[in-house]
Amino acid sequence: MRSVKTALQVLEAVSRLQPVGLSELTRAMGLPKTTVYRSLTTLAEAGWLETDGTQWLVSARAFVVGSTVGDRGGLRTCALPVMNALAAEVRETIHLMIPDGREVVLIERIDSPHAVRAVAPLGARAPLHASSNGKSMLAYLPEGKAADYLRSDIEAVTAHTTTDPDRLRAELDTIRARGYAVNVEELQDGVVAVAAAIRPGGGLPVGSLSISGPKVRMPSKIHAEYGEKVRQAAEKIAAKLPAAVWQAPRYTSASGAAPGV
Amino acid sequence: MRSVKTALQVLEAVSRLQPVGLSELTRAMGLPKTTVYRSLTTLAEAGWLETDGTQWLVSARAFVVGSTVGDRGGLRTCALPVMNALAAEVRETIHLMIPDGREVVLIERIDSPHAVRAVAPLGARAPLHASSNGKSMLAYLPEGKAADYLRSDIEAVTAHTTTDPDRLRAELDTIRARGYAVNVEELQDGVVAVAAAIRPGGGLPVGSLSISGPKVRMPSKIHAEYGEKVRQAAEKIAAKLPAAVWQAPRYTSASGAAPGV
Protein backbone atom coordinates (compact mmCIF):
# COMPACT_ATOMS: atom_id res chain seq x y z
CA MET A 1 0.00 0.00 0.00
CA ARG A 2 2.19 2.67 -1.31
CA SER A 3 -0.30 5.47 -0.77
CA VAL A 4 -0.48 4.70 2.93
CA LYS A 5 3.27 4.88 3.33
CA THR A 6 3.57 8.14 1.46
CA ALA A 7 0.69 9.60 3.46
CA LEU A 8 2.37 8.60 6.72
CA GLN A 9 5.59 10.15 5.51
CA VAL A 10 3.71 13.33 4.76
CA LEU A 11 2.20 13.23 8.22
CA GLU A 12 5.61 12.87 9.82
CA ALA A 13 7.04 15.64 7.67
CA VAL A 14 4.21 17.97 8.67
CA SER A 15 4.79 17.13 12.32
CA ARG A 16 8.42 18.15 11.95
CA LEU A 17 7.88 21.28 9.87
CA GLN A 18 4.51 22.55 11.05
CA PRO A 19 3.11 24.99 10.34
CA VAL A 20 4.06 24.28 6.74
CA GLY A 21 2.71 24.96 3.26
CA LEU A 22 2.41 22.64 0.28
CA SER A 23 5.43 23.88 -1.65
CA GLU A 24 7.84 23.80 1.25
CA LEU A 25 6.67 20.30 2.03
CA THR A 26 7.17 19.02 -1.52
CA ARG A 27 10.66 20.48 -1.55
CA ALA A 28 11.48 18.87 1.78
CA MET A 29 10.17 15.49 0.72
CA GLY A 30 11.26 15.41 -2.90
CA LEU A 31 7.87 14.09 -4.03
CA PRO A 32 5.58 15.36 -6.80
CA LYS A 33 3.41 18.21 -5.63
CA THR A 34 0.23 16.40 -6.60
CA THR A 35 1.11 13.39 -4.50
CA VAL A 36 1.80 15.46 -1.44
CA TYR A 37 -1.33 17.50 -1.95
CA ARG A 38 -3.50 14.42 -2.25
CA SER A 39 -2.02 13.04 0.94
CA LEU A 40 -2.55 16.31 2.77
CA THR A 41 -6.22 16.57 1.83
CA THR A 42 -6.82 12.92 2.67
CA LEU A 43 -5.13 13.24 6.05
CA ALA A 44 -7.21 16.34 6.74
CA GLU A 45 -10.42 14.54 5.78
CA ALA A 46 -9.45 11.75 8.15
CA GLY A 47 -8.97 14.35 10.88
CA TRP A 48 -5.23 13.93 11.32
CA LEU A 49 -4.32 17.31 9.86
CA GLU A 50 -5.86 20.76 10.06
CA THR A 51 -5.39 23.65 7.71
CA ASP A 52 -6.18 27.32 7.64
CA GLY A 53 -6.13 27.25 3.84
CA THR A 54 -2.40 27.41 3.25
CA GLN A 55 -0.58 26.16 6.33
CA TRP A 56 -0.93 22.61 7.61
CA LEU A 57 -0.78 21.39 11.19
CA VAL A 58 -1.05 18.01 12.86
CA SER A 59 -4.38 17.77 14.66
CA ALA A 60 -5.29 16.57 18.12
CA ARG A 61 -6.19 13.15 16.77
CA ALA A 62 -2.51 12.31 16.38
CA PHE A 63 -1.99 13.35 19.96
CA VAL A 64 -4.75 11.09 21.20
CA VAL A 65 -3.41 8.06 19.34
CA GLY A 66 0.16 8.86 20.33
CA SER A 67 -0.72 9.27 23.96
CA THR A 68 -1.97 5.68 24.11
CA VAL A 69 1.57 4.47 23.40
CA GLY A 70 2.94 5.66 26.70
CA ASP A 71 0.76 3.34 28.68
CA ARG A 72 1.02 0.40 26.33
CA GLY A 73 0.87 -2.72 28.43
CA GLY A 74 0.43 -0.59 31.53
CA LEU A 75 4.02 0.62 31.45
CA ARG A 76 3.35 4.22 32.41
CA THR A 77 0.79 3.29 35.04
CA CYS A 78 3.23 0.88 36.66
CA ALA A 79 6.16 3.25 36.35
CA LEU A 80 4.70 6.53 37.59
CA PRO A 81 4.51 5.74 41.32
CA VAL A 82 8.04 4.34 41.25
CA MET A 83 9.26 7.38 39.33
CA ASN A 84 7.65 9.71 41.85
CA ALA A 85 9.28 7.92 44.74
CA LEU A 86 12.65 7.98 43.03
CA ALA A 87 12.31 11.68 42.19
CA ALA A 88 11.47 12.51 45.78
CA GLU A 89 14.53 10.58 46.92
CA VAL A 90 17.23 11.89 44.59
CA ARG A 91 15.62 15.22 43.63
CA GLU A 92 16.79 14.93 40.05
CA THR A 93 14.94 14.53 36.74
CA ILE A 94 13.56 11.04 36.10
CA HIS A 95 12.99 9.85 32.53
CA LEU A 96 11.01 6.88 31.27
CA MET A 97 11.97 5.88 27.73
CA ILE A 98 11.07 3.13 25.28
CA PRO A 99 13.06 1.79 22.31
CA ASP A 100 12.09 2.66 18.76
CA GLY A 101 14.36 1.13 16.17
CA ARG A 102 17.79 2.69 16.54
CA GLU A 103 16.63 5.26 19.04
CA VAL A 104 14.98 5.68 22.40
CA VAL A 105 11.94 7.90 22.91
CA LEU A 106 10.98 9.81 26.05
CA ILE A 107 7.45 8.95 27.11
CA GLU A 108 7.24 10.20 30.69
CA ARG A 109 9.17 12.61 32.85
CA ILE A 110 9.28 13.92 36.36
CA ASP A 111 11.24 17.13 36.60
CA SER A 112 13.84 17.88 39.18
CA PRO A 113 12.79 20.55 41.68
CA HIS A 114 16.10 22.31 41.12
CA ALA A 115 16.20 25.52 39.17
CA VAL A 116 19.13 24.20 37.14
CA ARG A 117 17.90 21.17 35.28
CA ALA A 118 18.05 19.43 31.96
CA VAL A 119 14.75 19.66 30.13
CA ALA A 120 13.66 17.35 27.34
CA PRO A 121 10.15 17.41 25.89
CA LEU A 122 8.05 14.26 25.75
CA GLY A 123 8.71 12.55 22.45
CA ALA A 124 12.37 13.54 22.48
CA ARG A 125 14.67 10.97 20.87
CA ALA A 126 18.26 9.88 21.29
CA PRO A 127 20.47 7.29 19.62
CA LEU A 128 20.81 4.01 21.50
CA HIS A 129 24.57 4.42 21.98
CA ALA A 130 24.60 8.03 23.14
CA SER A 131 22.18 7.92 26.04
CA SER A 132 22.20 6.07 29.32
CA ASN A 133 18.68 4.83 28.60
CA GLY A 134 19.71 3.60 25.18
CA LYS A 135 22.82 1.83 26.41
CA SER A 136 20.95 0.16 29.25
CA MET A 137 18.58 -1.39 26.70
CA LEU A 138 21.24 -2.05 24.07
CA ALA A 139 22.97 -4.25 26.64
CA TYR A 140 19.98 -6.58 26.79
CA LEU A 141 18.88 -6.64 23.17
CA PRO A 142 18.31 -10.09 21.66
CA GLU A 143 21.30 -11.95 20.30
CA GLY A 144 22.58 -10.36 17.13
CA LYS A 145 20.53 -7.16 17.30
CA ALA A 146 23.10 -5.37 19.42
CA ALA A 147 25.88 -6.69 17.19
CA ASP A 148 24.01 -5.38 14.14
CA TYR A 149 23.71 -2.01 15.76
CA LEU A 150 27.38 -1.85 16.69
CA ARG A 151 28.27 -2.76 13.14
CA SER A 152 26.20 0.09 11.74
CA ASP A 153 27.01 3.78 11.56
CA ILE A 154 27.71 4.99 15.06
CA GLU A 155 27.73 8.75 15.04
CA ALA A 156 29.06 11.05 17.71
CA VAL A 157 26.60 13.51 19.25
CA THR A 158 29.02 15.40 21.48
CA ALA A 159 32.79 15.31 21.85
CA HIS A 160 32.32 12.72 24.62
CA THR A 161 30.21 10.23 22.67
CA THR A 162 31.76 6.77 22.45
CA THR A 163 31.72 5.65 18.82
CA ASP A 164 34.26 2.83 18.84
CA PRO A 165 32.38 -0.50 18.59
CA ASP A 166 34.90 -2.36 20.73
CA ARG A 167 34.76 0.15 23.54
CA LEU A 168 30.96 0.13 23.35
CA ARG A 169 30.91 -3.67 23.48
CA ALA A 170 33.07 -3.60 26.58
CA GLU A 171 30.78 -1.00 28.13
CA LEU A 172 27.75 -3.17 27.47
CA ASP A 173 29.47 -5.99 29.38
CA THR A 174 29.98 -3.64 32.30
CA ILE A 175 26.32 -2.58 32.15
CA ARG A 176 25.16 -6.19 32.27
CA ALA A 177 27.52 -6.89 35.16
CA ARG A 178 26.42 -4.05 37.42
CA GLY A 179 22.87 -3.54 36.15
CA TYR A 180 22.96 0.11 35.17
CA ALA A 181 24.38 2.37 32.46
CA VAL A 182 26.15 5.69 32.84
CA ASN A 183 26.28 8.56 30.41
CA VAL A 184 28.72 11.41 31.01
CA GLU A 185 28.10 14.23 28.56
CA GLU A 186 27.78 11.79 25.66
CA LEU A 187 24.42 13.18 24.55
CA GLN A 188 24.51 16.72 25.83
CA ASP A 189 27.35 18.76 27.23
CA GLY A 190 27.14 19.17 30.97
CA VAL A 191 24.50 16.49 31.44
CA VAL A 192 25.12 13.21 33.25
CA ALA A 193 22.70 10.32 33.63
CA VAL A 194 22.43 6.80 34.98
CA ALA A 195 19.83 4.37 33.67
CA ALA A 196 18.56 0.82 34.03
CA ALA A 197 16.51 -1.30 31.66
CA ILE A 198 13.03 -2.50 32.59
CA ARG A 199 12.96 -6.22 31.81
CA PRO A 200 9.86 -8.14 32.81
CA GLY A 201 10.75 -11.66 33.77
CA GLY A 202 14.40 -10.86 33.13
CA GLY A 203 13.68 -10.96 29.40
CA LEU A 204 13.94 -8.28 26.78
CA PRO A 205 13.84 -4.63 27.79
CA VAL A 206 10.51 -2.90 27.22
CA GLY A 207 11.75 0.46 28.42
CA SER A 208 14.22 2.07 30.76
CA LEU A 209 14.42 4.47 33.63
CA SER A 210 17.05 7.16 34.19
CA ILE A 211 18.19 9.77 36.67
CA SER A 212 19.77 12.75 34.96
CA GLY A 213 21.14 16.08 36.05
CA PRO A 214 23.94 18.59 35.57
CA LYS A 215 27.47 17.28 35.94
CA VAL A 216 28.04 19.35 39.06
CA ARG A 217 25.33 17.49 40.94
CA MET A 218 26.20 14.11 39.42
CA PRO A 219 29.91 13.54 40.15
CA SER A 220 31.38 10.14 39.38
CA LYS A 221 31.51 9.14 43.03
CA ILE A 222 27.72 9.22 43.19
CA HIS A 223 27.15 7.10 40.08
CA ALA A 224 27.20 3.80 41.95
CA GLU A 225 24.66 4.98 44.51
CA TYR A 226 22.26 6.43 41.90
CA GLY A 227 22.91 3.49 39.61
CA GLU A 228 21.84 1.05 42.27
CA LYS A 229 18.75 3.13 43.05
CA VAL A 230 17.68 3.31 39.43
CA ARG A 231 18.36 -0.40 38.94
CA GLN A 232 16.11 -1.28 41.86
CA ALA A 233 13.42 1.10 40.65
CA ALA A 234 13.51 -0.47 37.17
CA GLU A 235 13.23 -3.93 38.70
CA LYS A 236 10.28 -2.84 40.80
CA ILE A 237 8.51 -1.59 37.67
CA ALA A 238 9.27 -4.80 35.79
CA ALA A 239 7.81 -6.83 38.64
CA LYS A 240 4.59 -4.78 38.55
CA LEU A 241 4.05 -5.13 34.81
CA PRO A 242 1.32 -7.53 33.73
CA ALA A 243 3.58 -10.09 32.12
CA ALA A 244 1.17 -11.20 29.41
CA VAL A 245 1.81 -8.38 26.98
CA TRP A 246 5.55 -8.53 27.18
CA GLN A 247 6.43 -12.10 26.31
CA ALA A 248 7.78 -12.08 22.82
CA PRO A 249 10.57 -10.14 21.13
CA ARG A 250 9.44 -6.85 19.79
CA TYR A 251 12.48 -5.61 17.96
CA THR A 252 11.48 -6.93 14.60
CA SER A 253 9.22 -4.52 12.86
CA ALA A 254 10.23 -1.19 14.29
CA SER A 255 13.45 -0.90 12.36
CA GLY A 256 11.92 -2.62 9.39
CA ALA A 257 10.69 0.52 7.68
CA ALA A 258 13.96 0.64 5.81
CA PRO A 259 13.85 -2.30 3.37
CA GLY A 260 10.11 -2.60 2.78
CA VAL A 261 9.53 0.94 1.69
CA MET B 1 -7.30 7.69 -1.06
CA ARG B 2 -9.47 5.11 0.51
CA SER B 3 -6.63 2.88 1.60
CA VAL B 4 -5.12 5.68 3.64
CA LYS B 5 -8.35 6.30 5.47
CA THR B 6 -8.88 2.66 6.27
CA ALA B 7 -5.29 2.30 7.43
CA LEU B 8 -5.69 5.28 9.74
CA GLN B 9 -8.89 3.80 11.09
CA VAL B 10 -7.03 0.57 11.75
CA LEU B 11 -4.33 2.54 13.53
CA GLU B 12 -6.87 4.25 15.74
CA ALA B 13 -8.63 0.98 16.46
CA VAL B 14 -5.34 -0.64 17.47
CA SER B 15 -4.57 2.31 19.73
CA ARG B 16 -7.88 1.78 21.51
CA LEU B 17 -7.76 -2.00 21.74
CA GLN B 18 -4.06 -2.75 22.01
CA PRO B 19 -2.72 -5.29 22.47
CA VAL B 20 -5.07 -6.76 19.89
CA GLY B 21 -5.11 -9.60 17.39
CA LEU B 22 -6.31 -9.66 13.79
CA SER B 23 -9.62 -11.38 14.36
CA GLU B 24 -10.71 -9.21 17.25
CA LEU B 25 -9.82 -6.15 15.22
CA THR B 26 -11.81 -7.21 12.18
CA ARG B 27 -14.80 -7.90 14.38
CA ALA B 28 -14.49 -4.51 16.05
CA MET B 29 -14.17 -2.67 12.74
CA GLY B 30 -16.56 -4.68 10.61
CA LEU B 31 -14.10 -4.77 7.72
CA PRO B 32 -12.90 -7.75 5.67
CA LYS B 33 -10.05 -9.58 7.34
CA THR B 34 -7.81 -9.14 4.32
CA THR B 35 -8.25 -5.40 4.34
CA VAL B 36 -7.40 -5.10 8.00
CA TYR B 37 -4.44 -7.43 7.66
CA ARG B 38 -3.02 -5.51 4.73
CA SER B 39 -3.33 -2.27 6.71
CA LEU B 40 -1.66 -3.82 9.75
CA THR B 41 1.35 -5.08 7.83
CA THR B 42 1.72 -1.82 5.97
CA LEU B 43 1.54 0.21 9.18
CA ALA B 44 4.13 -2.10 10.73
CA GLU B 45 6.44 -1.71 7.74
CA ALA B 46 6.09 2.02 8.05
CA GLY B 47 7.06 1.73 11.71
CA TRP B 48 3.77 2.82 13.22
CA LEU B 49 2.84 -0.58 14.61
CA GLU B 50 4.77 -3.38 16.24
CA THR B 51 3.83 -7.01 16.53
CA ASP B 52 5.03 -10.04 18.40
CA GLY B 53 3.53 -12.26 15.74
CA THR B 54 -0.08 -12.25 16.85
CA GLN B 55 -0.72 -9.16 18.94
CA TRP B 56 -0.41 -5.65 17.56
CA LEU B 57 0.66 -2.49 19.37
CA VAL B 58 1.09 1.13 18.38
CA SER B 59 4.79 1.96 18.20
CA ALA B 60 6.77 4.87 19.52
CA ARG B 61 6.59 6.63 16.18
CA ALA B 62 2.98 7.54 16.82
CA PHE B 63 4.01 8.96 20.15
CA VAL B 64 6.70 11.11 18.59
CA VAL B 65 4.35 12.54 15.97
CA GLY B 66 1.58 13.00 18.51
CA SER B 67 3.83 14.75 20.96
CA THR B 68 4.54 17.49 18.42
CA VAL B 69 0.89 18.50 18.57
CA GLY B 70 1.09 19.74 22.13
CA ASP B 71 3.57 22.43 21.30
CA ARG B 72 2.06 23.36 17.97
CA GLY B 73 2.62 27.06 17.51
CA GLY B 74 4.49 27.16 20.79
CA LEU B 75 1.33 26.70 22.83
CA ARG B 76 2.74 24.34 25.42
CA THR B 77 5.98 26.27 25.75
CA CYS B 78 4.08 29.50 26.33
CA ALA B 79 1.57 27.89 28.64
CA LEU B 80 3.77 25.84 30.97
CA PRO B 81 5.28 28.66 33.02
CA VAL B 82 1.86 30.25 33.44
CA MET B 83 0.38 26.90 34.40
CA ASN B 84 3.08 26.33 36.98
CA ALA B 85 2.50 29.73 38.53
CA LEU B 86 -1.24 29.15 38.63
CA ALA B 87 -0.81 25.69 40.16
CA ALA B 88 1.44 27.08 42.86
CA GLU B 89 -1.16 29.74 43.64
CA VAL B 90 -4.36 27.70 43.81
CA ARG B 91 -2.88 24.28 44.57
CA GLU B 92 -5.36 22.52 42.29
CA THR B 93 -4.97 20.58 39.07
CA ILE B 94 -4.38 22.72 35.97
CA HIS B 95 -5.36 21.43 32.53
CA LEU B 96 -4.40 22.71 29.10
CA MET B 97 -6.75 21.51 26.38
CA ILE B 98 -7.22 22.05 22.67
CA PRO B 99 -10.33 21.64 20.53
CA ASP B 100 -10.72 18.66 18.21
CA GLY B 101 -13.96 18.64 16.31
CA ARG B 102 -16.78 18.17 18.78
CA GLU B 103 -14.44 17.47 21.66
CA VAL B 104 -11.59 18.90 23.66
CA VAL B 105 -8.33 17.03 24.22
CA LEU B 106 -6.02 17.26 27.22
CA ILE B 107 -2.49 18.05 26.13
CA GLU B 108 -0.77 19.20 29.32
CA ARG B 109 -1.42 18.89 32.99
CA ILE B 110 -0.03 19.98 36.31
CA ASP B 111 -1.33 17.90 39.16
CA SER B 112 -2.64 19.24 42.39
CA PRO B 113 -0.40 18.49 45.38
CA HIS B 114 -3.44 17.28 47.28
CA ALA B 115 -3.92 13.59 47.92
CA VAL B 116 -7.54 13.85 46.79
CA ARG B 117 -7.48 14.91 43.18
CA ALA B 118 -9.09 14.29 39.83
CA VAL B 119 -6.73 12.54 37.47
CA ALA B 120 -7.07 12.51 33.71
CA PRO B 121 -4.41 11.09 31.41
CA LEU B 122 -2.91 13.17 28.63
CA GLY B 123 -4.99 12.61 25.51
CA ALA B 124 -8.22 12.41 27.51
CA ARG B 125 -11.26 13.79 25.69
CA ALA B 126 -14.50 15.44 26.67
CA PRO B 127 -17.48 16.80 24.73
CA LEU B 128 -17.46 20.57 24.17
CA HIS B 129 -20.66 21.10 26.16
CA ALA B 130 -19.82 18.97 29.18
CA SER B 131 -16.49 20.43 30.26
CA SER B 132 -15.46 23.86 31.44
CA ASN B 133 -12.68 23.86 28.87
CA GLY B 134 -15.08 22.93 26.10
CA LYS B 135 -17.67 25.52 27.04
CA SER B 136 -15.07 28.27 27.33
CA MET B 137 -14.06 27.60 23.71
CA LEU B 138 -17.59 26.94 22.46
CA ALA B 139 -18.44 30.46 23.57
CA TYR B 140 -15.92 31.94 21.15
CA LEU B 141 -16.32 29.66 18.16
CA PRO B 142 -16.78 31.37 14.78
CA GLU B 143 -20.26 32.47 13.83
CA GLY B 144 -22.46 29.50 13.06
CA LYS B 145 -20.15 26.78 14.36
CA ALA B 146 -21.46 27.05 17.89
CA ALA B 147 -25.01 27.16 16.55
CA ASP B 148 -24.33 24.02 14.50
CA TYR B 149 -23.03 22.30 17.58
CA LEU B 150 -26.01 23.29 19.70
CA ARG B 151 -28.31 22.02 16.99
CA SER B 152 -26.62 18.60 16.97
CA ASP B 153 -26.99 15.73 19.40
CA ILE B 154 -26.14 16.98 22.84
CA GLU B 155 -25.70 14.03 25.11
CA ALA B 156 -25.63 14.02 28.89
CA VAL B 157 -22.51 12.65 30.53
CA THR B 158 -23.64 12.87 34.13
CA ALA B 159 -26.95 13.74 35.76
CA HIS B 160 -25.76 17.37 35.95
CA THR B 161 -24.87 17.81 32.28
CA THR B 162 -26.78 20.63 30.61
CA THR B 163 -28.29 19.34 27.37
CA ASP B 164 -30.96 21.96 26.64
CA PRO B 165 -29.71 24.13 23.73
CA ASP B 166 -31.42 27.25 25.04
CA ARG B 167 -29.90 26.94 28.48
CA LEU B 168 -26.49 26.27 26.92
CA ARG B 169 -26.86 29.31 24.68
CA ALA B 170 -27.62 31.45 27.70
CA GLU B 171 -24.64 29.99 29.50
CA LEU B 172 -22.36 30.85 26.59
CA ASP B 173 -23.55 34.47 26.86
CA THR B 174 -22.60 34.46 30.52
CA ILE B 175 -19.20 32.98 29.69
CA ARG B 176 -18.52 35.71 27.16
CA ALA B 177 -19.64 38.35 29.64
CA ARG B 178 -17.44 37.32 32.54
CA GLY B 179 -14.61 35.61 30.64
CA TYR B 180 -14.64 32.18 32.21
CA ALA B 181 -16.70 28.98 32.20
CA VAL B 182 -17.79 26.88 35.16
CA ASN B 183 -18.50 23.16 35.23
CA VAL B 184 -20.16 21.68 38.30
CA GLU B 185 -20.19 17.89 38.05
CA GLU B 186 -21.32 18.02 34.43
CA LEU B 187 -18.51 15.75 33.24
CA GLN B 188 -17.68 13.75 36.33
CA ASP B 189 -19.51 13.43 39.62
CA GLY B 190 -17.83 15.33 42.41
CA VAL B 191 -15.54 17.31 40.13
CA VAL B 192 -15.80 21.05 39.63
CA ALA B 193 -13.77 23.18 37.24
CA VAL B 194 -13.43 26.71 35.94
CA ALA B 195 -11.84 27.46 32.57
CA ALA B 196 -10.96 30.26 30.20
CA ALA B 197 -10.25 30.19 26.48
CA ILE B 198 -6.86 31.18 25.10
CA ARG B 199 -7.55 33.60 22.27
CA PRO B 200 -4.52 35.25 20.65
CA GLY B 201 -5.39 38.75 19.52
CA GLY B 202 -8.90 38.29 20.92
CA GLY B 203 -9.67 36.02 17.98
CA LEU B 204 -10.60 32.38 17.85
CA PRO B 205 -9.70 30.09 20.75
CA VAL B 206 -6.66 27.89 20.16
CA GLY B 207 -6.93 26.15 23.49
CA SER B 208 -8.10 26.65 27.02
CA LEU B 209 -6.90 26.53 30.59
CA SER B 210 -8.76 25.16 33.57
CA ILE B 211 -8.56 24.76 37.33
CA SER B 212 -10.29 21.64 38.54
CA GLY B 213 -10.74 19.89 41.84
CA PRO B 214 -13.19 18.05 44.06
CA LYS B 215 -16.43 19.83 44.85
CA VAL B 216 -15.51 20.17 48.52
CA ARG B 217 -12.54 22.35 47.69
CA MET B 218 -14.31 24.23 44.90
CA PRO B 219 -17.51 25.65 46.44
CA SER B 220 -19.55 28.09 44.40
CA LYS B 221 -18.38 31.09 46.39
CA ILE B 222 -14.84 30.55 45.15
CA HIS B 223 -15.76 30.26 41.45
CA ALA B 224 -15.48 33.98 40.79
CA GLU B 225 -12.03 34.20 42.33
CA TYR B 226 -10.66 31.15 40.50
CA GLY B 227 -12.47 32.16 37.33
CA GLU B 228 -10.77 35.52 37.35
CA LYS B 229 -7.39 33.89 37.99
CA VAL B 230 -7.77 31.41 35.16
CA ARG B 231 -9.03 34.14 32.82
CA GLN B 232 -5.97 36.25 33.50
CA ALA B 233 -3.69 33.25 33.07
CA ALA B 234 -5.28 32.41 29.72
CA GLU B 235 -4.86 36.00 28.59
CA LYS B 236 -1.23 35.96 29.62
CA ILE B 237 -0.65 32.84 27.51
CA ALA B 238 -2.47 34.34 24.54
CA ALA B 239 -0.27 37.42 24.77
CA LYS B 240 2.88 35.29 24.73
CA LEU B 241 1.88 33.24 21.69
CA PRO B 242 3.63 34.09 18.44
CA ALA B 243 0.61 35.47 16.62
CA ALA B 244 1.62 34.34 13.14
CA VAL B 245 0.43 30.76 13.39
CA TRP B 246 -2.93 31.52 14.87
CA GLN B 247 -4.60 33.87 12.44
CA ALA B 248 -7.17 31.91 10.53
CA PRO B 249 -10.12 29.75 11.54
CA ARG B 250 -9.22 26.17 12.16
CA TYR B 251 -12.48 24.46 12.84
CA THR B 252 -13.16 23.18 9.36
CA SER B 253 -11.60 19.79 8.76
CA ALA B 254 -11.47 18.18 12.15
CA SER B 255 -15.04 16.96 12.40
CA GLY B 256 -14.98 15.20 9.06
CA ALA B 257 -13.76 11.76 10.10
CA ALA B 258 -16.31 11.16 12.80
CA PRO B 259 -18.83 8.83 11.14
CA GLY B 260 -16.32 6.43 9.57
CA VAL B 261 -15.29 4.11 12.40
Add this chain to the structure above:
DNA sequence: CCGTGTGGTCCGTAATACGGATCGATGTGC
Protein backbone atom coordinates in the same frame (compact mmCIF):
# COMPACT_ATOMS: atom_id res chain seq x y z
C1' DC C 1 -11.38 -36.65 14.36
C1' DC C 2 -14.16 -33.12 13.45
C1' DG C 3 -15.69 -28.27 14.67
C1' DT C 4 -14.13 -23.87 15.52
C1' DG C 5 -10.99 -20.73 16.39
C1' DT C 6 -6.67 -18.37 15.07
C1' DG C 7 -3.21 -15.86 11.68
C1' DG C 8 -1.83 -15.80 6.87
C1' DT C 9 -1.92 -16.17 1.53
C1' DC C 10 -3.69 -16.13 -3.46
C1' DC C 11 -5.28 -13.93 -7.42
C1' DG C 12 -8.54 -11.96 -11.10
C1' DT C 13 -10.97 -7.93 -11.48
C1' DA C 14 -12.29 -3.40 -10.84
C1' DA C 15 -11.29 0.54 -8.82
C1' DT C 16 -7.95 3.99 -7.81
C1' DA C 17 -3.76 6.39 -7.08
C1' DC C 18 -0.25 8.49 -9.95
C1' DG C 19 1.87 12.75 -11.62
C1' DG C 20 2.81 15.81 -15.68
C1' DA C 21 0.45 19.55 -17.54
C1' DT C 22 -2.22 23.36 -16.65
C1' DC C 23 -4.72 27.20 -14.37
C1' DG C 24 -5.92 31.34 -11.57
C1' DA C 25 -4.41 34.08 -7.88
C1' DT C 26 -0.97 36.44 -5.36
C1' DG C 27 3.15 38.89 -4.77
C1' DT C 28 7.65 40.94 -5.90
C1' DG C 29 11.28 43.37 -8.42
C1' DC C 30 12.38 46.58 -11.93
Add this chain to the structure above:
DNA sequence: GCACATCGATCCGTATTACGGACCACACGG
Protein backbone atom coordinates in the same frame (compact mmCIF):
# COMPACT_ATOMS: atom_id res chain seq x y z
C1' DG D 1 2.12 48.33 -14.60
C1' DC D 2 4.49 44.69 -16.89
C1' DA D 3 6.98 40.44 -16.46
C1' DC D 4 8.05 36.75 -13.81
C1' DA D 5 8.17 33.60 -10.01
C1' DT D 6 5.60 31.08 -6.80
C1' DC D 7 1.78 29.84 -4.50
C1' DG D 8 -2.25 26.39 -3.98
C1' DA D 9 -5.45 23.82 -6.68
C1' DT D 10 -7.45 21.00 -10.55
C1' DC D 11 -7.72 17.93 -14.65
C1' DC D 12 -7.43 13.48 -16.71
C1' DG D 13 -5.62 9.25 -19.26
C1' DT D 14 -2.98 5.45 -18.02
C1' DA D 15 -0.97 2.03 -15.40
C1' DT D 16 -0.83 0.51 -11.11
C1' DT D 17 -2.82 -1.08 -6.99
C1' DA D 18 -5.86 -2.15 -3.59
C1' DC D 19 -9.98 -5.03 -2.93
C1' DG D 20 -11.95 -9.07 -0.71
C1' DG D 21 -13.93 -13.76 -1.27
C1' DA D 22 -11.98 -18.16 -1.23
C1' DC D 23 -8.66 -20.84 0.54
C1' DC D 24 -4.74 -22.79 3.54
C1' DA D 25 -2.06 -24.27 7.78
C1' DC D 26 -2.21 -24.70 12.37
C1' DA D 27 -3.84 -25.07 17.32
C1' DC D 28 -7.07 -26.18 20.72
C1' DG D 29 -11.13 -28.89 22.91
C1' DG D 30 -14.54 -32.21 23.21
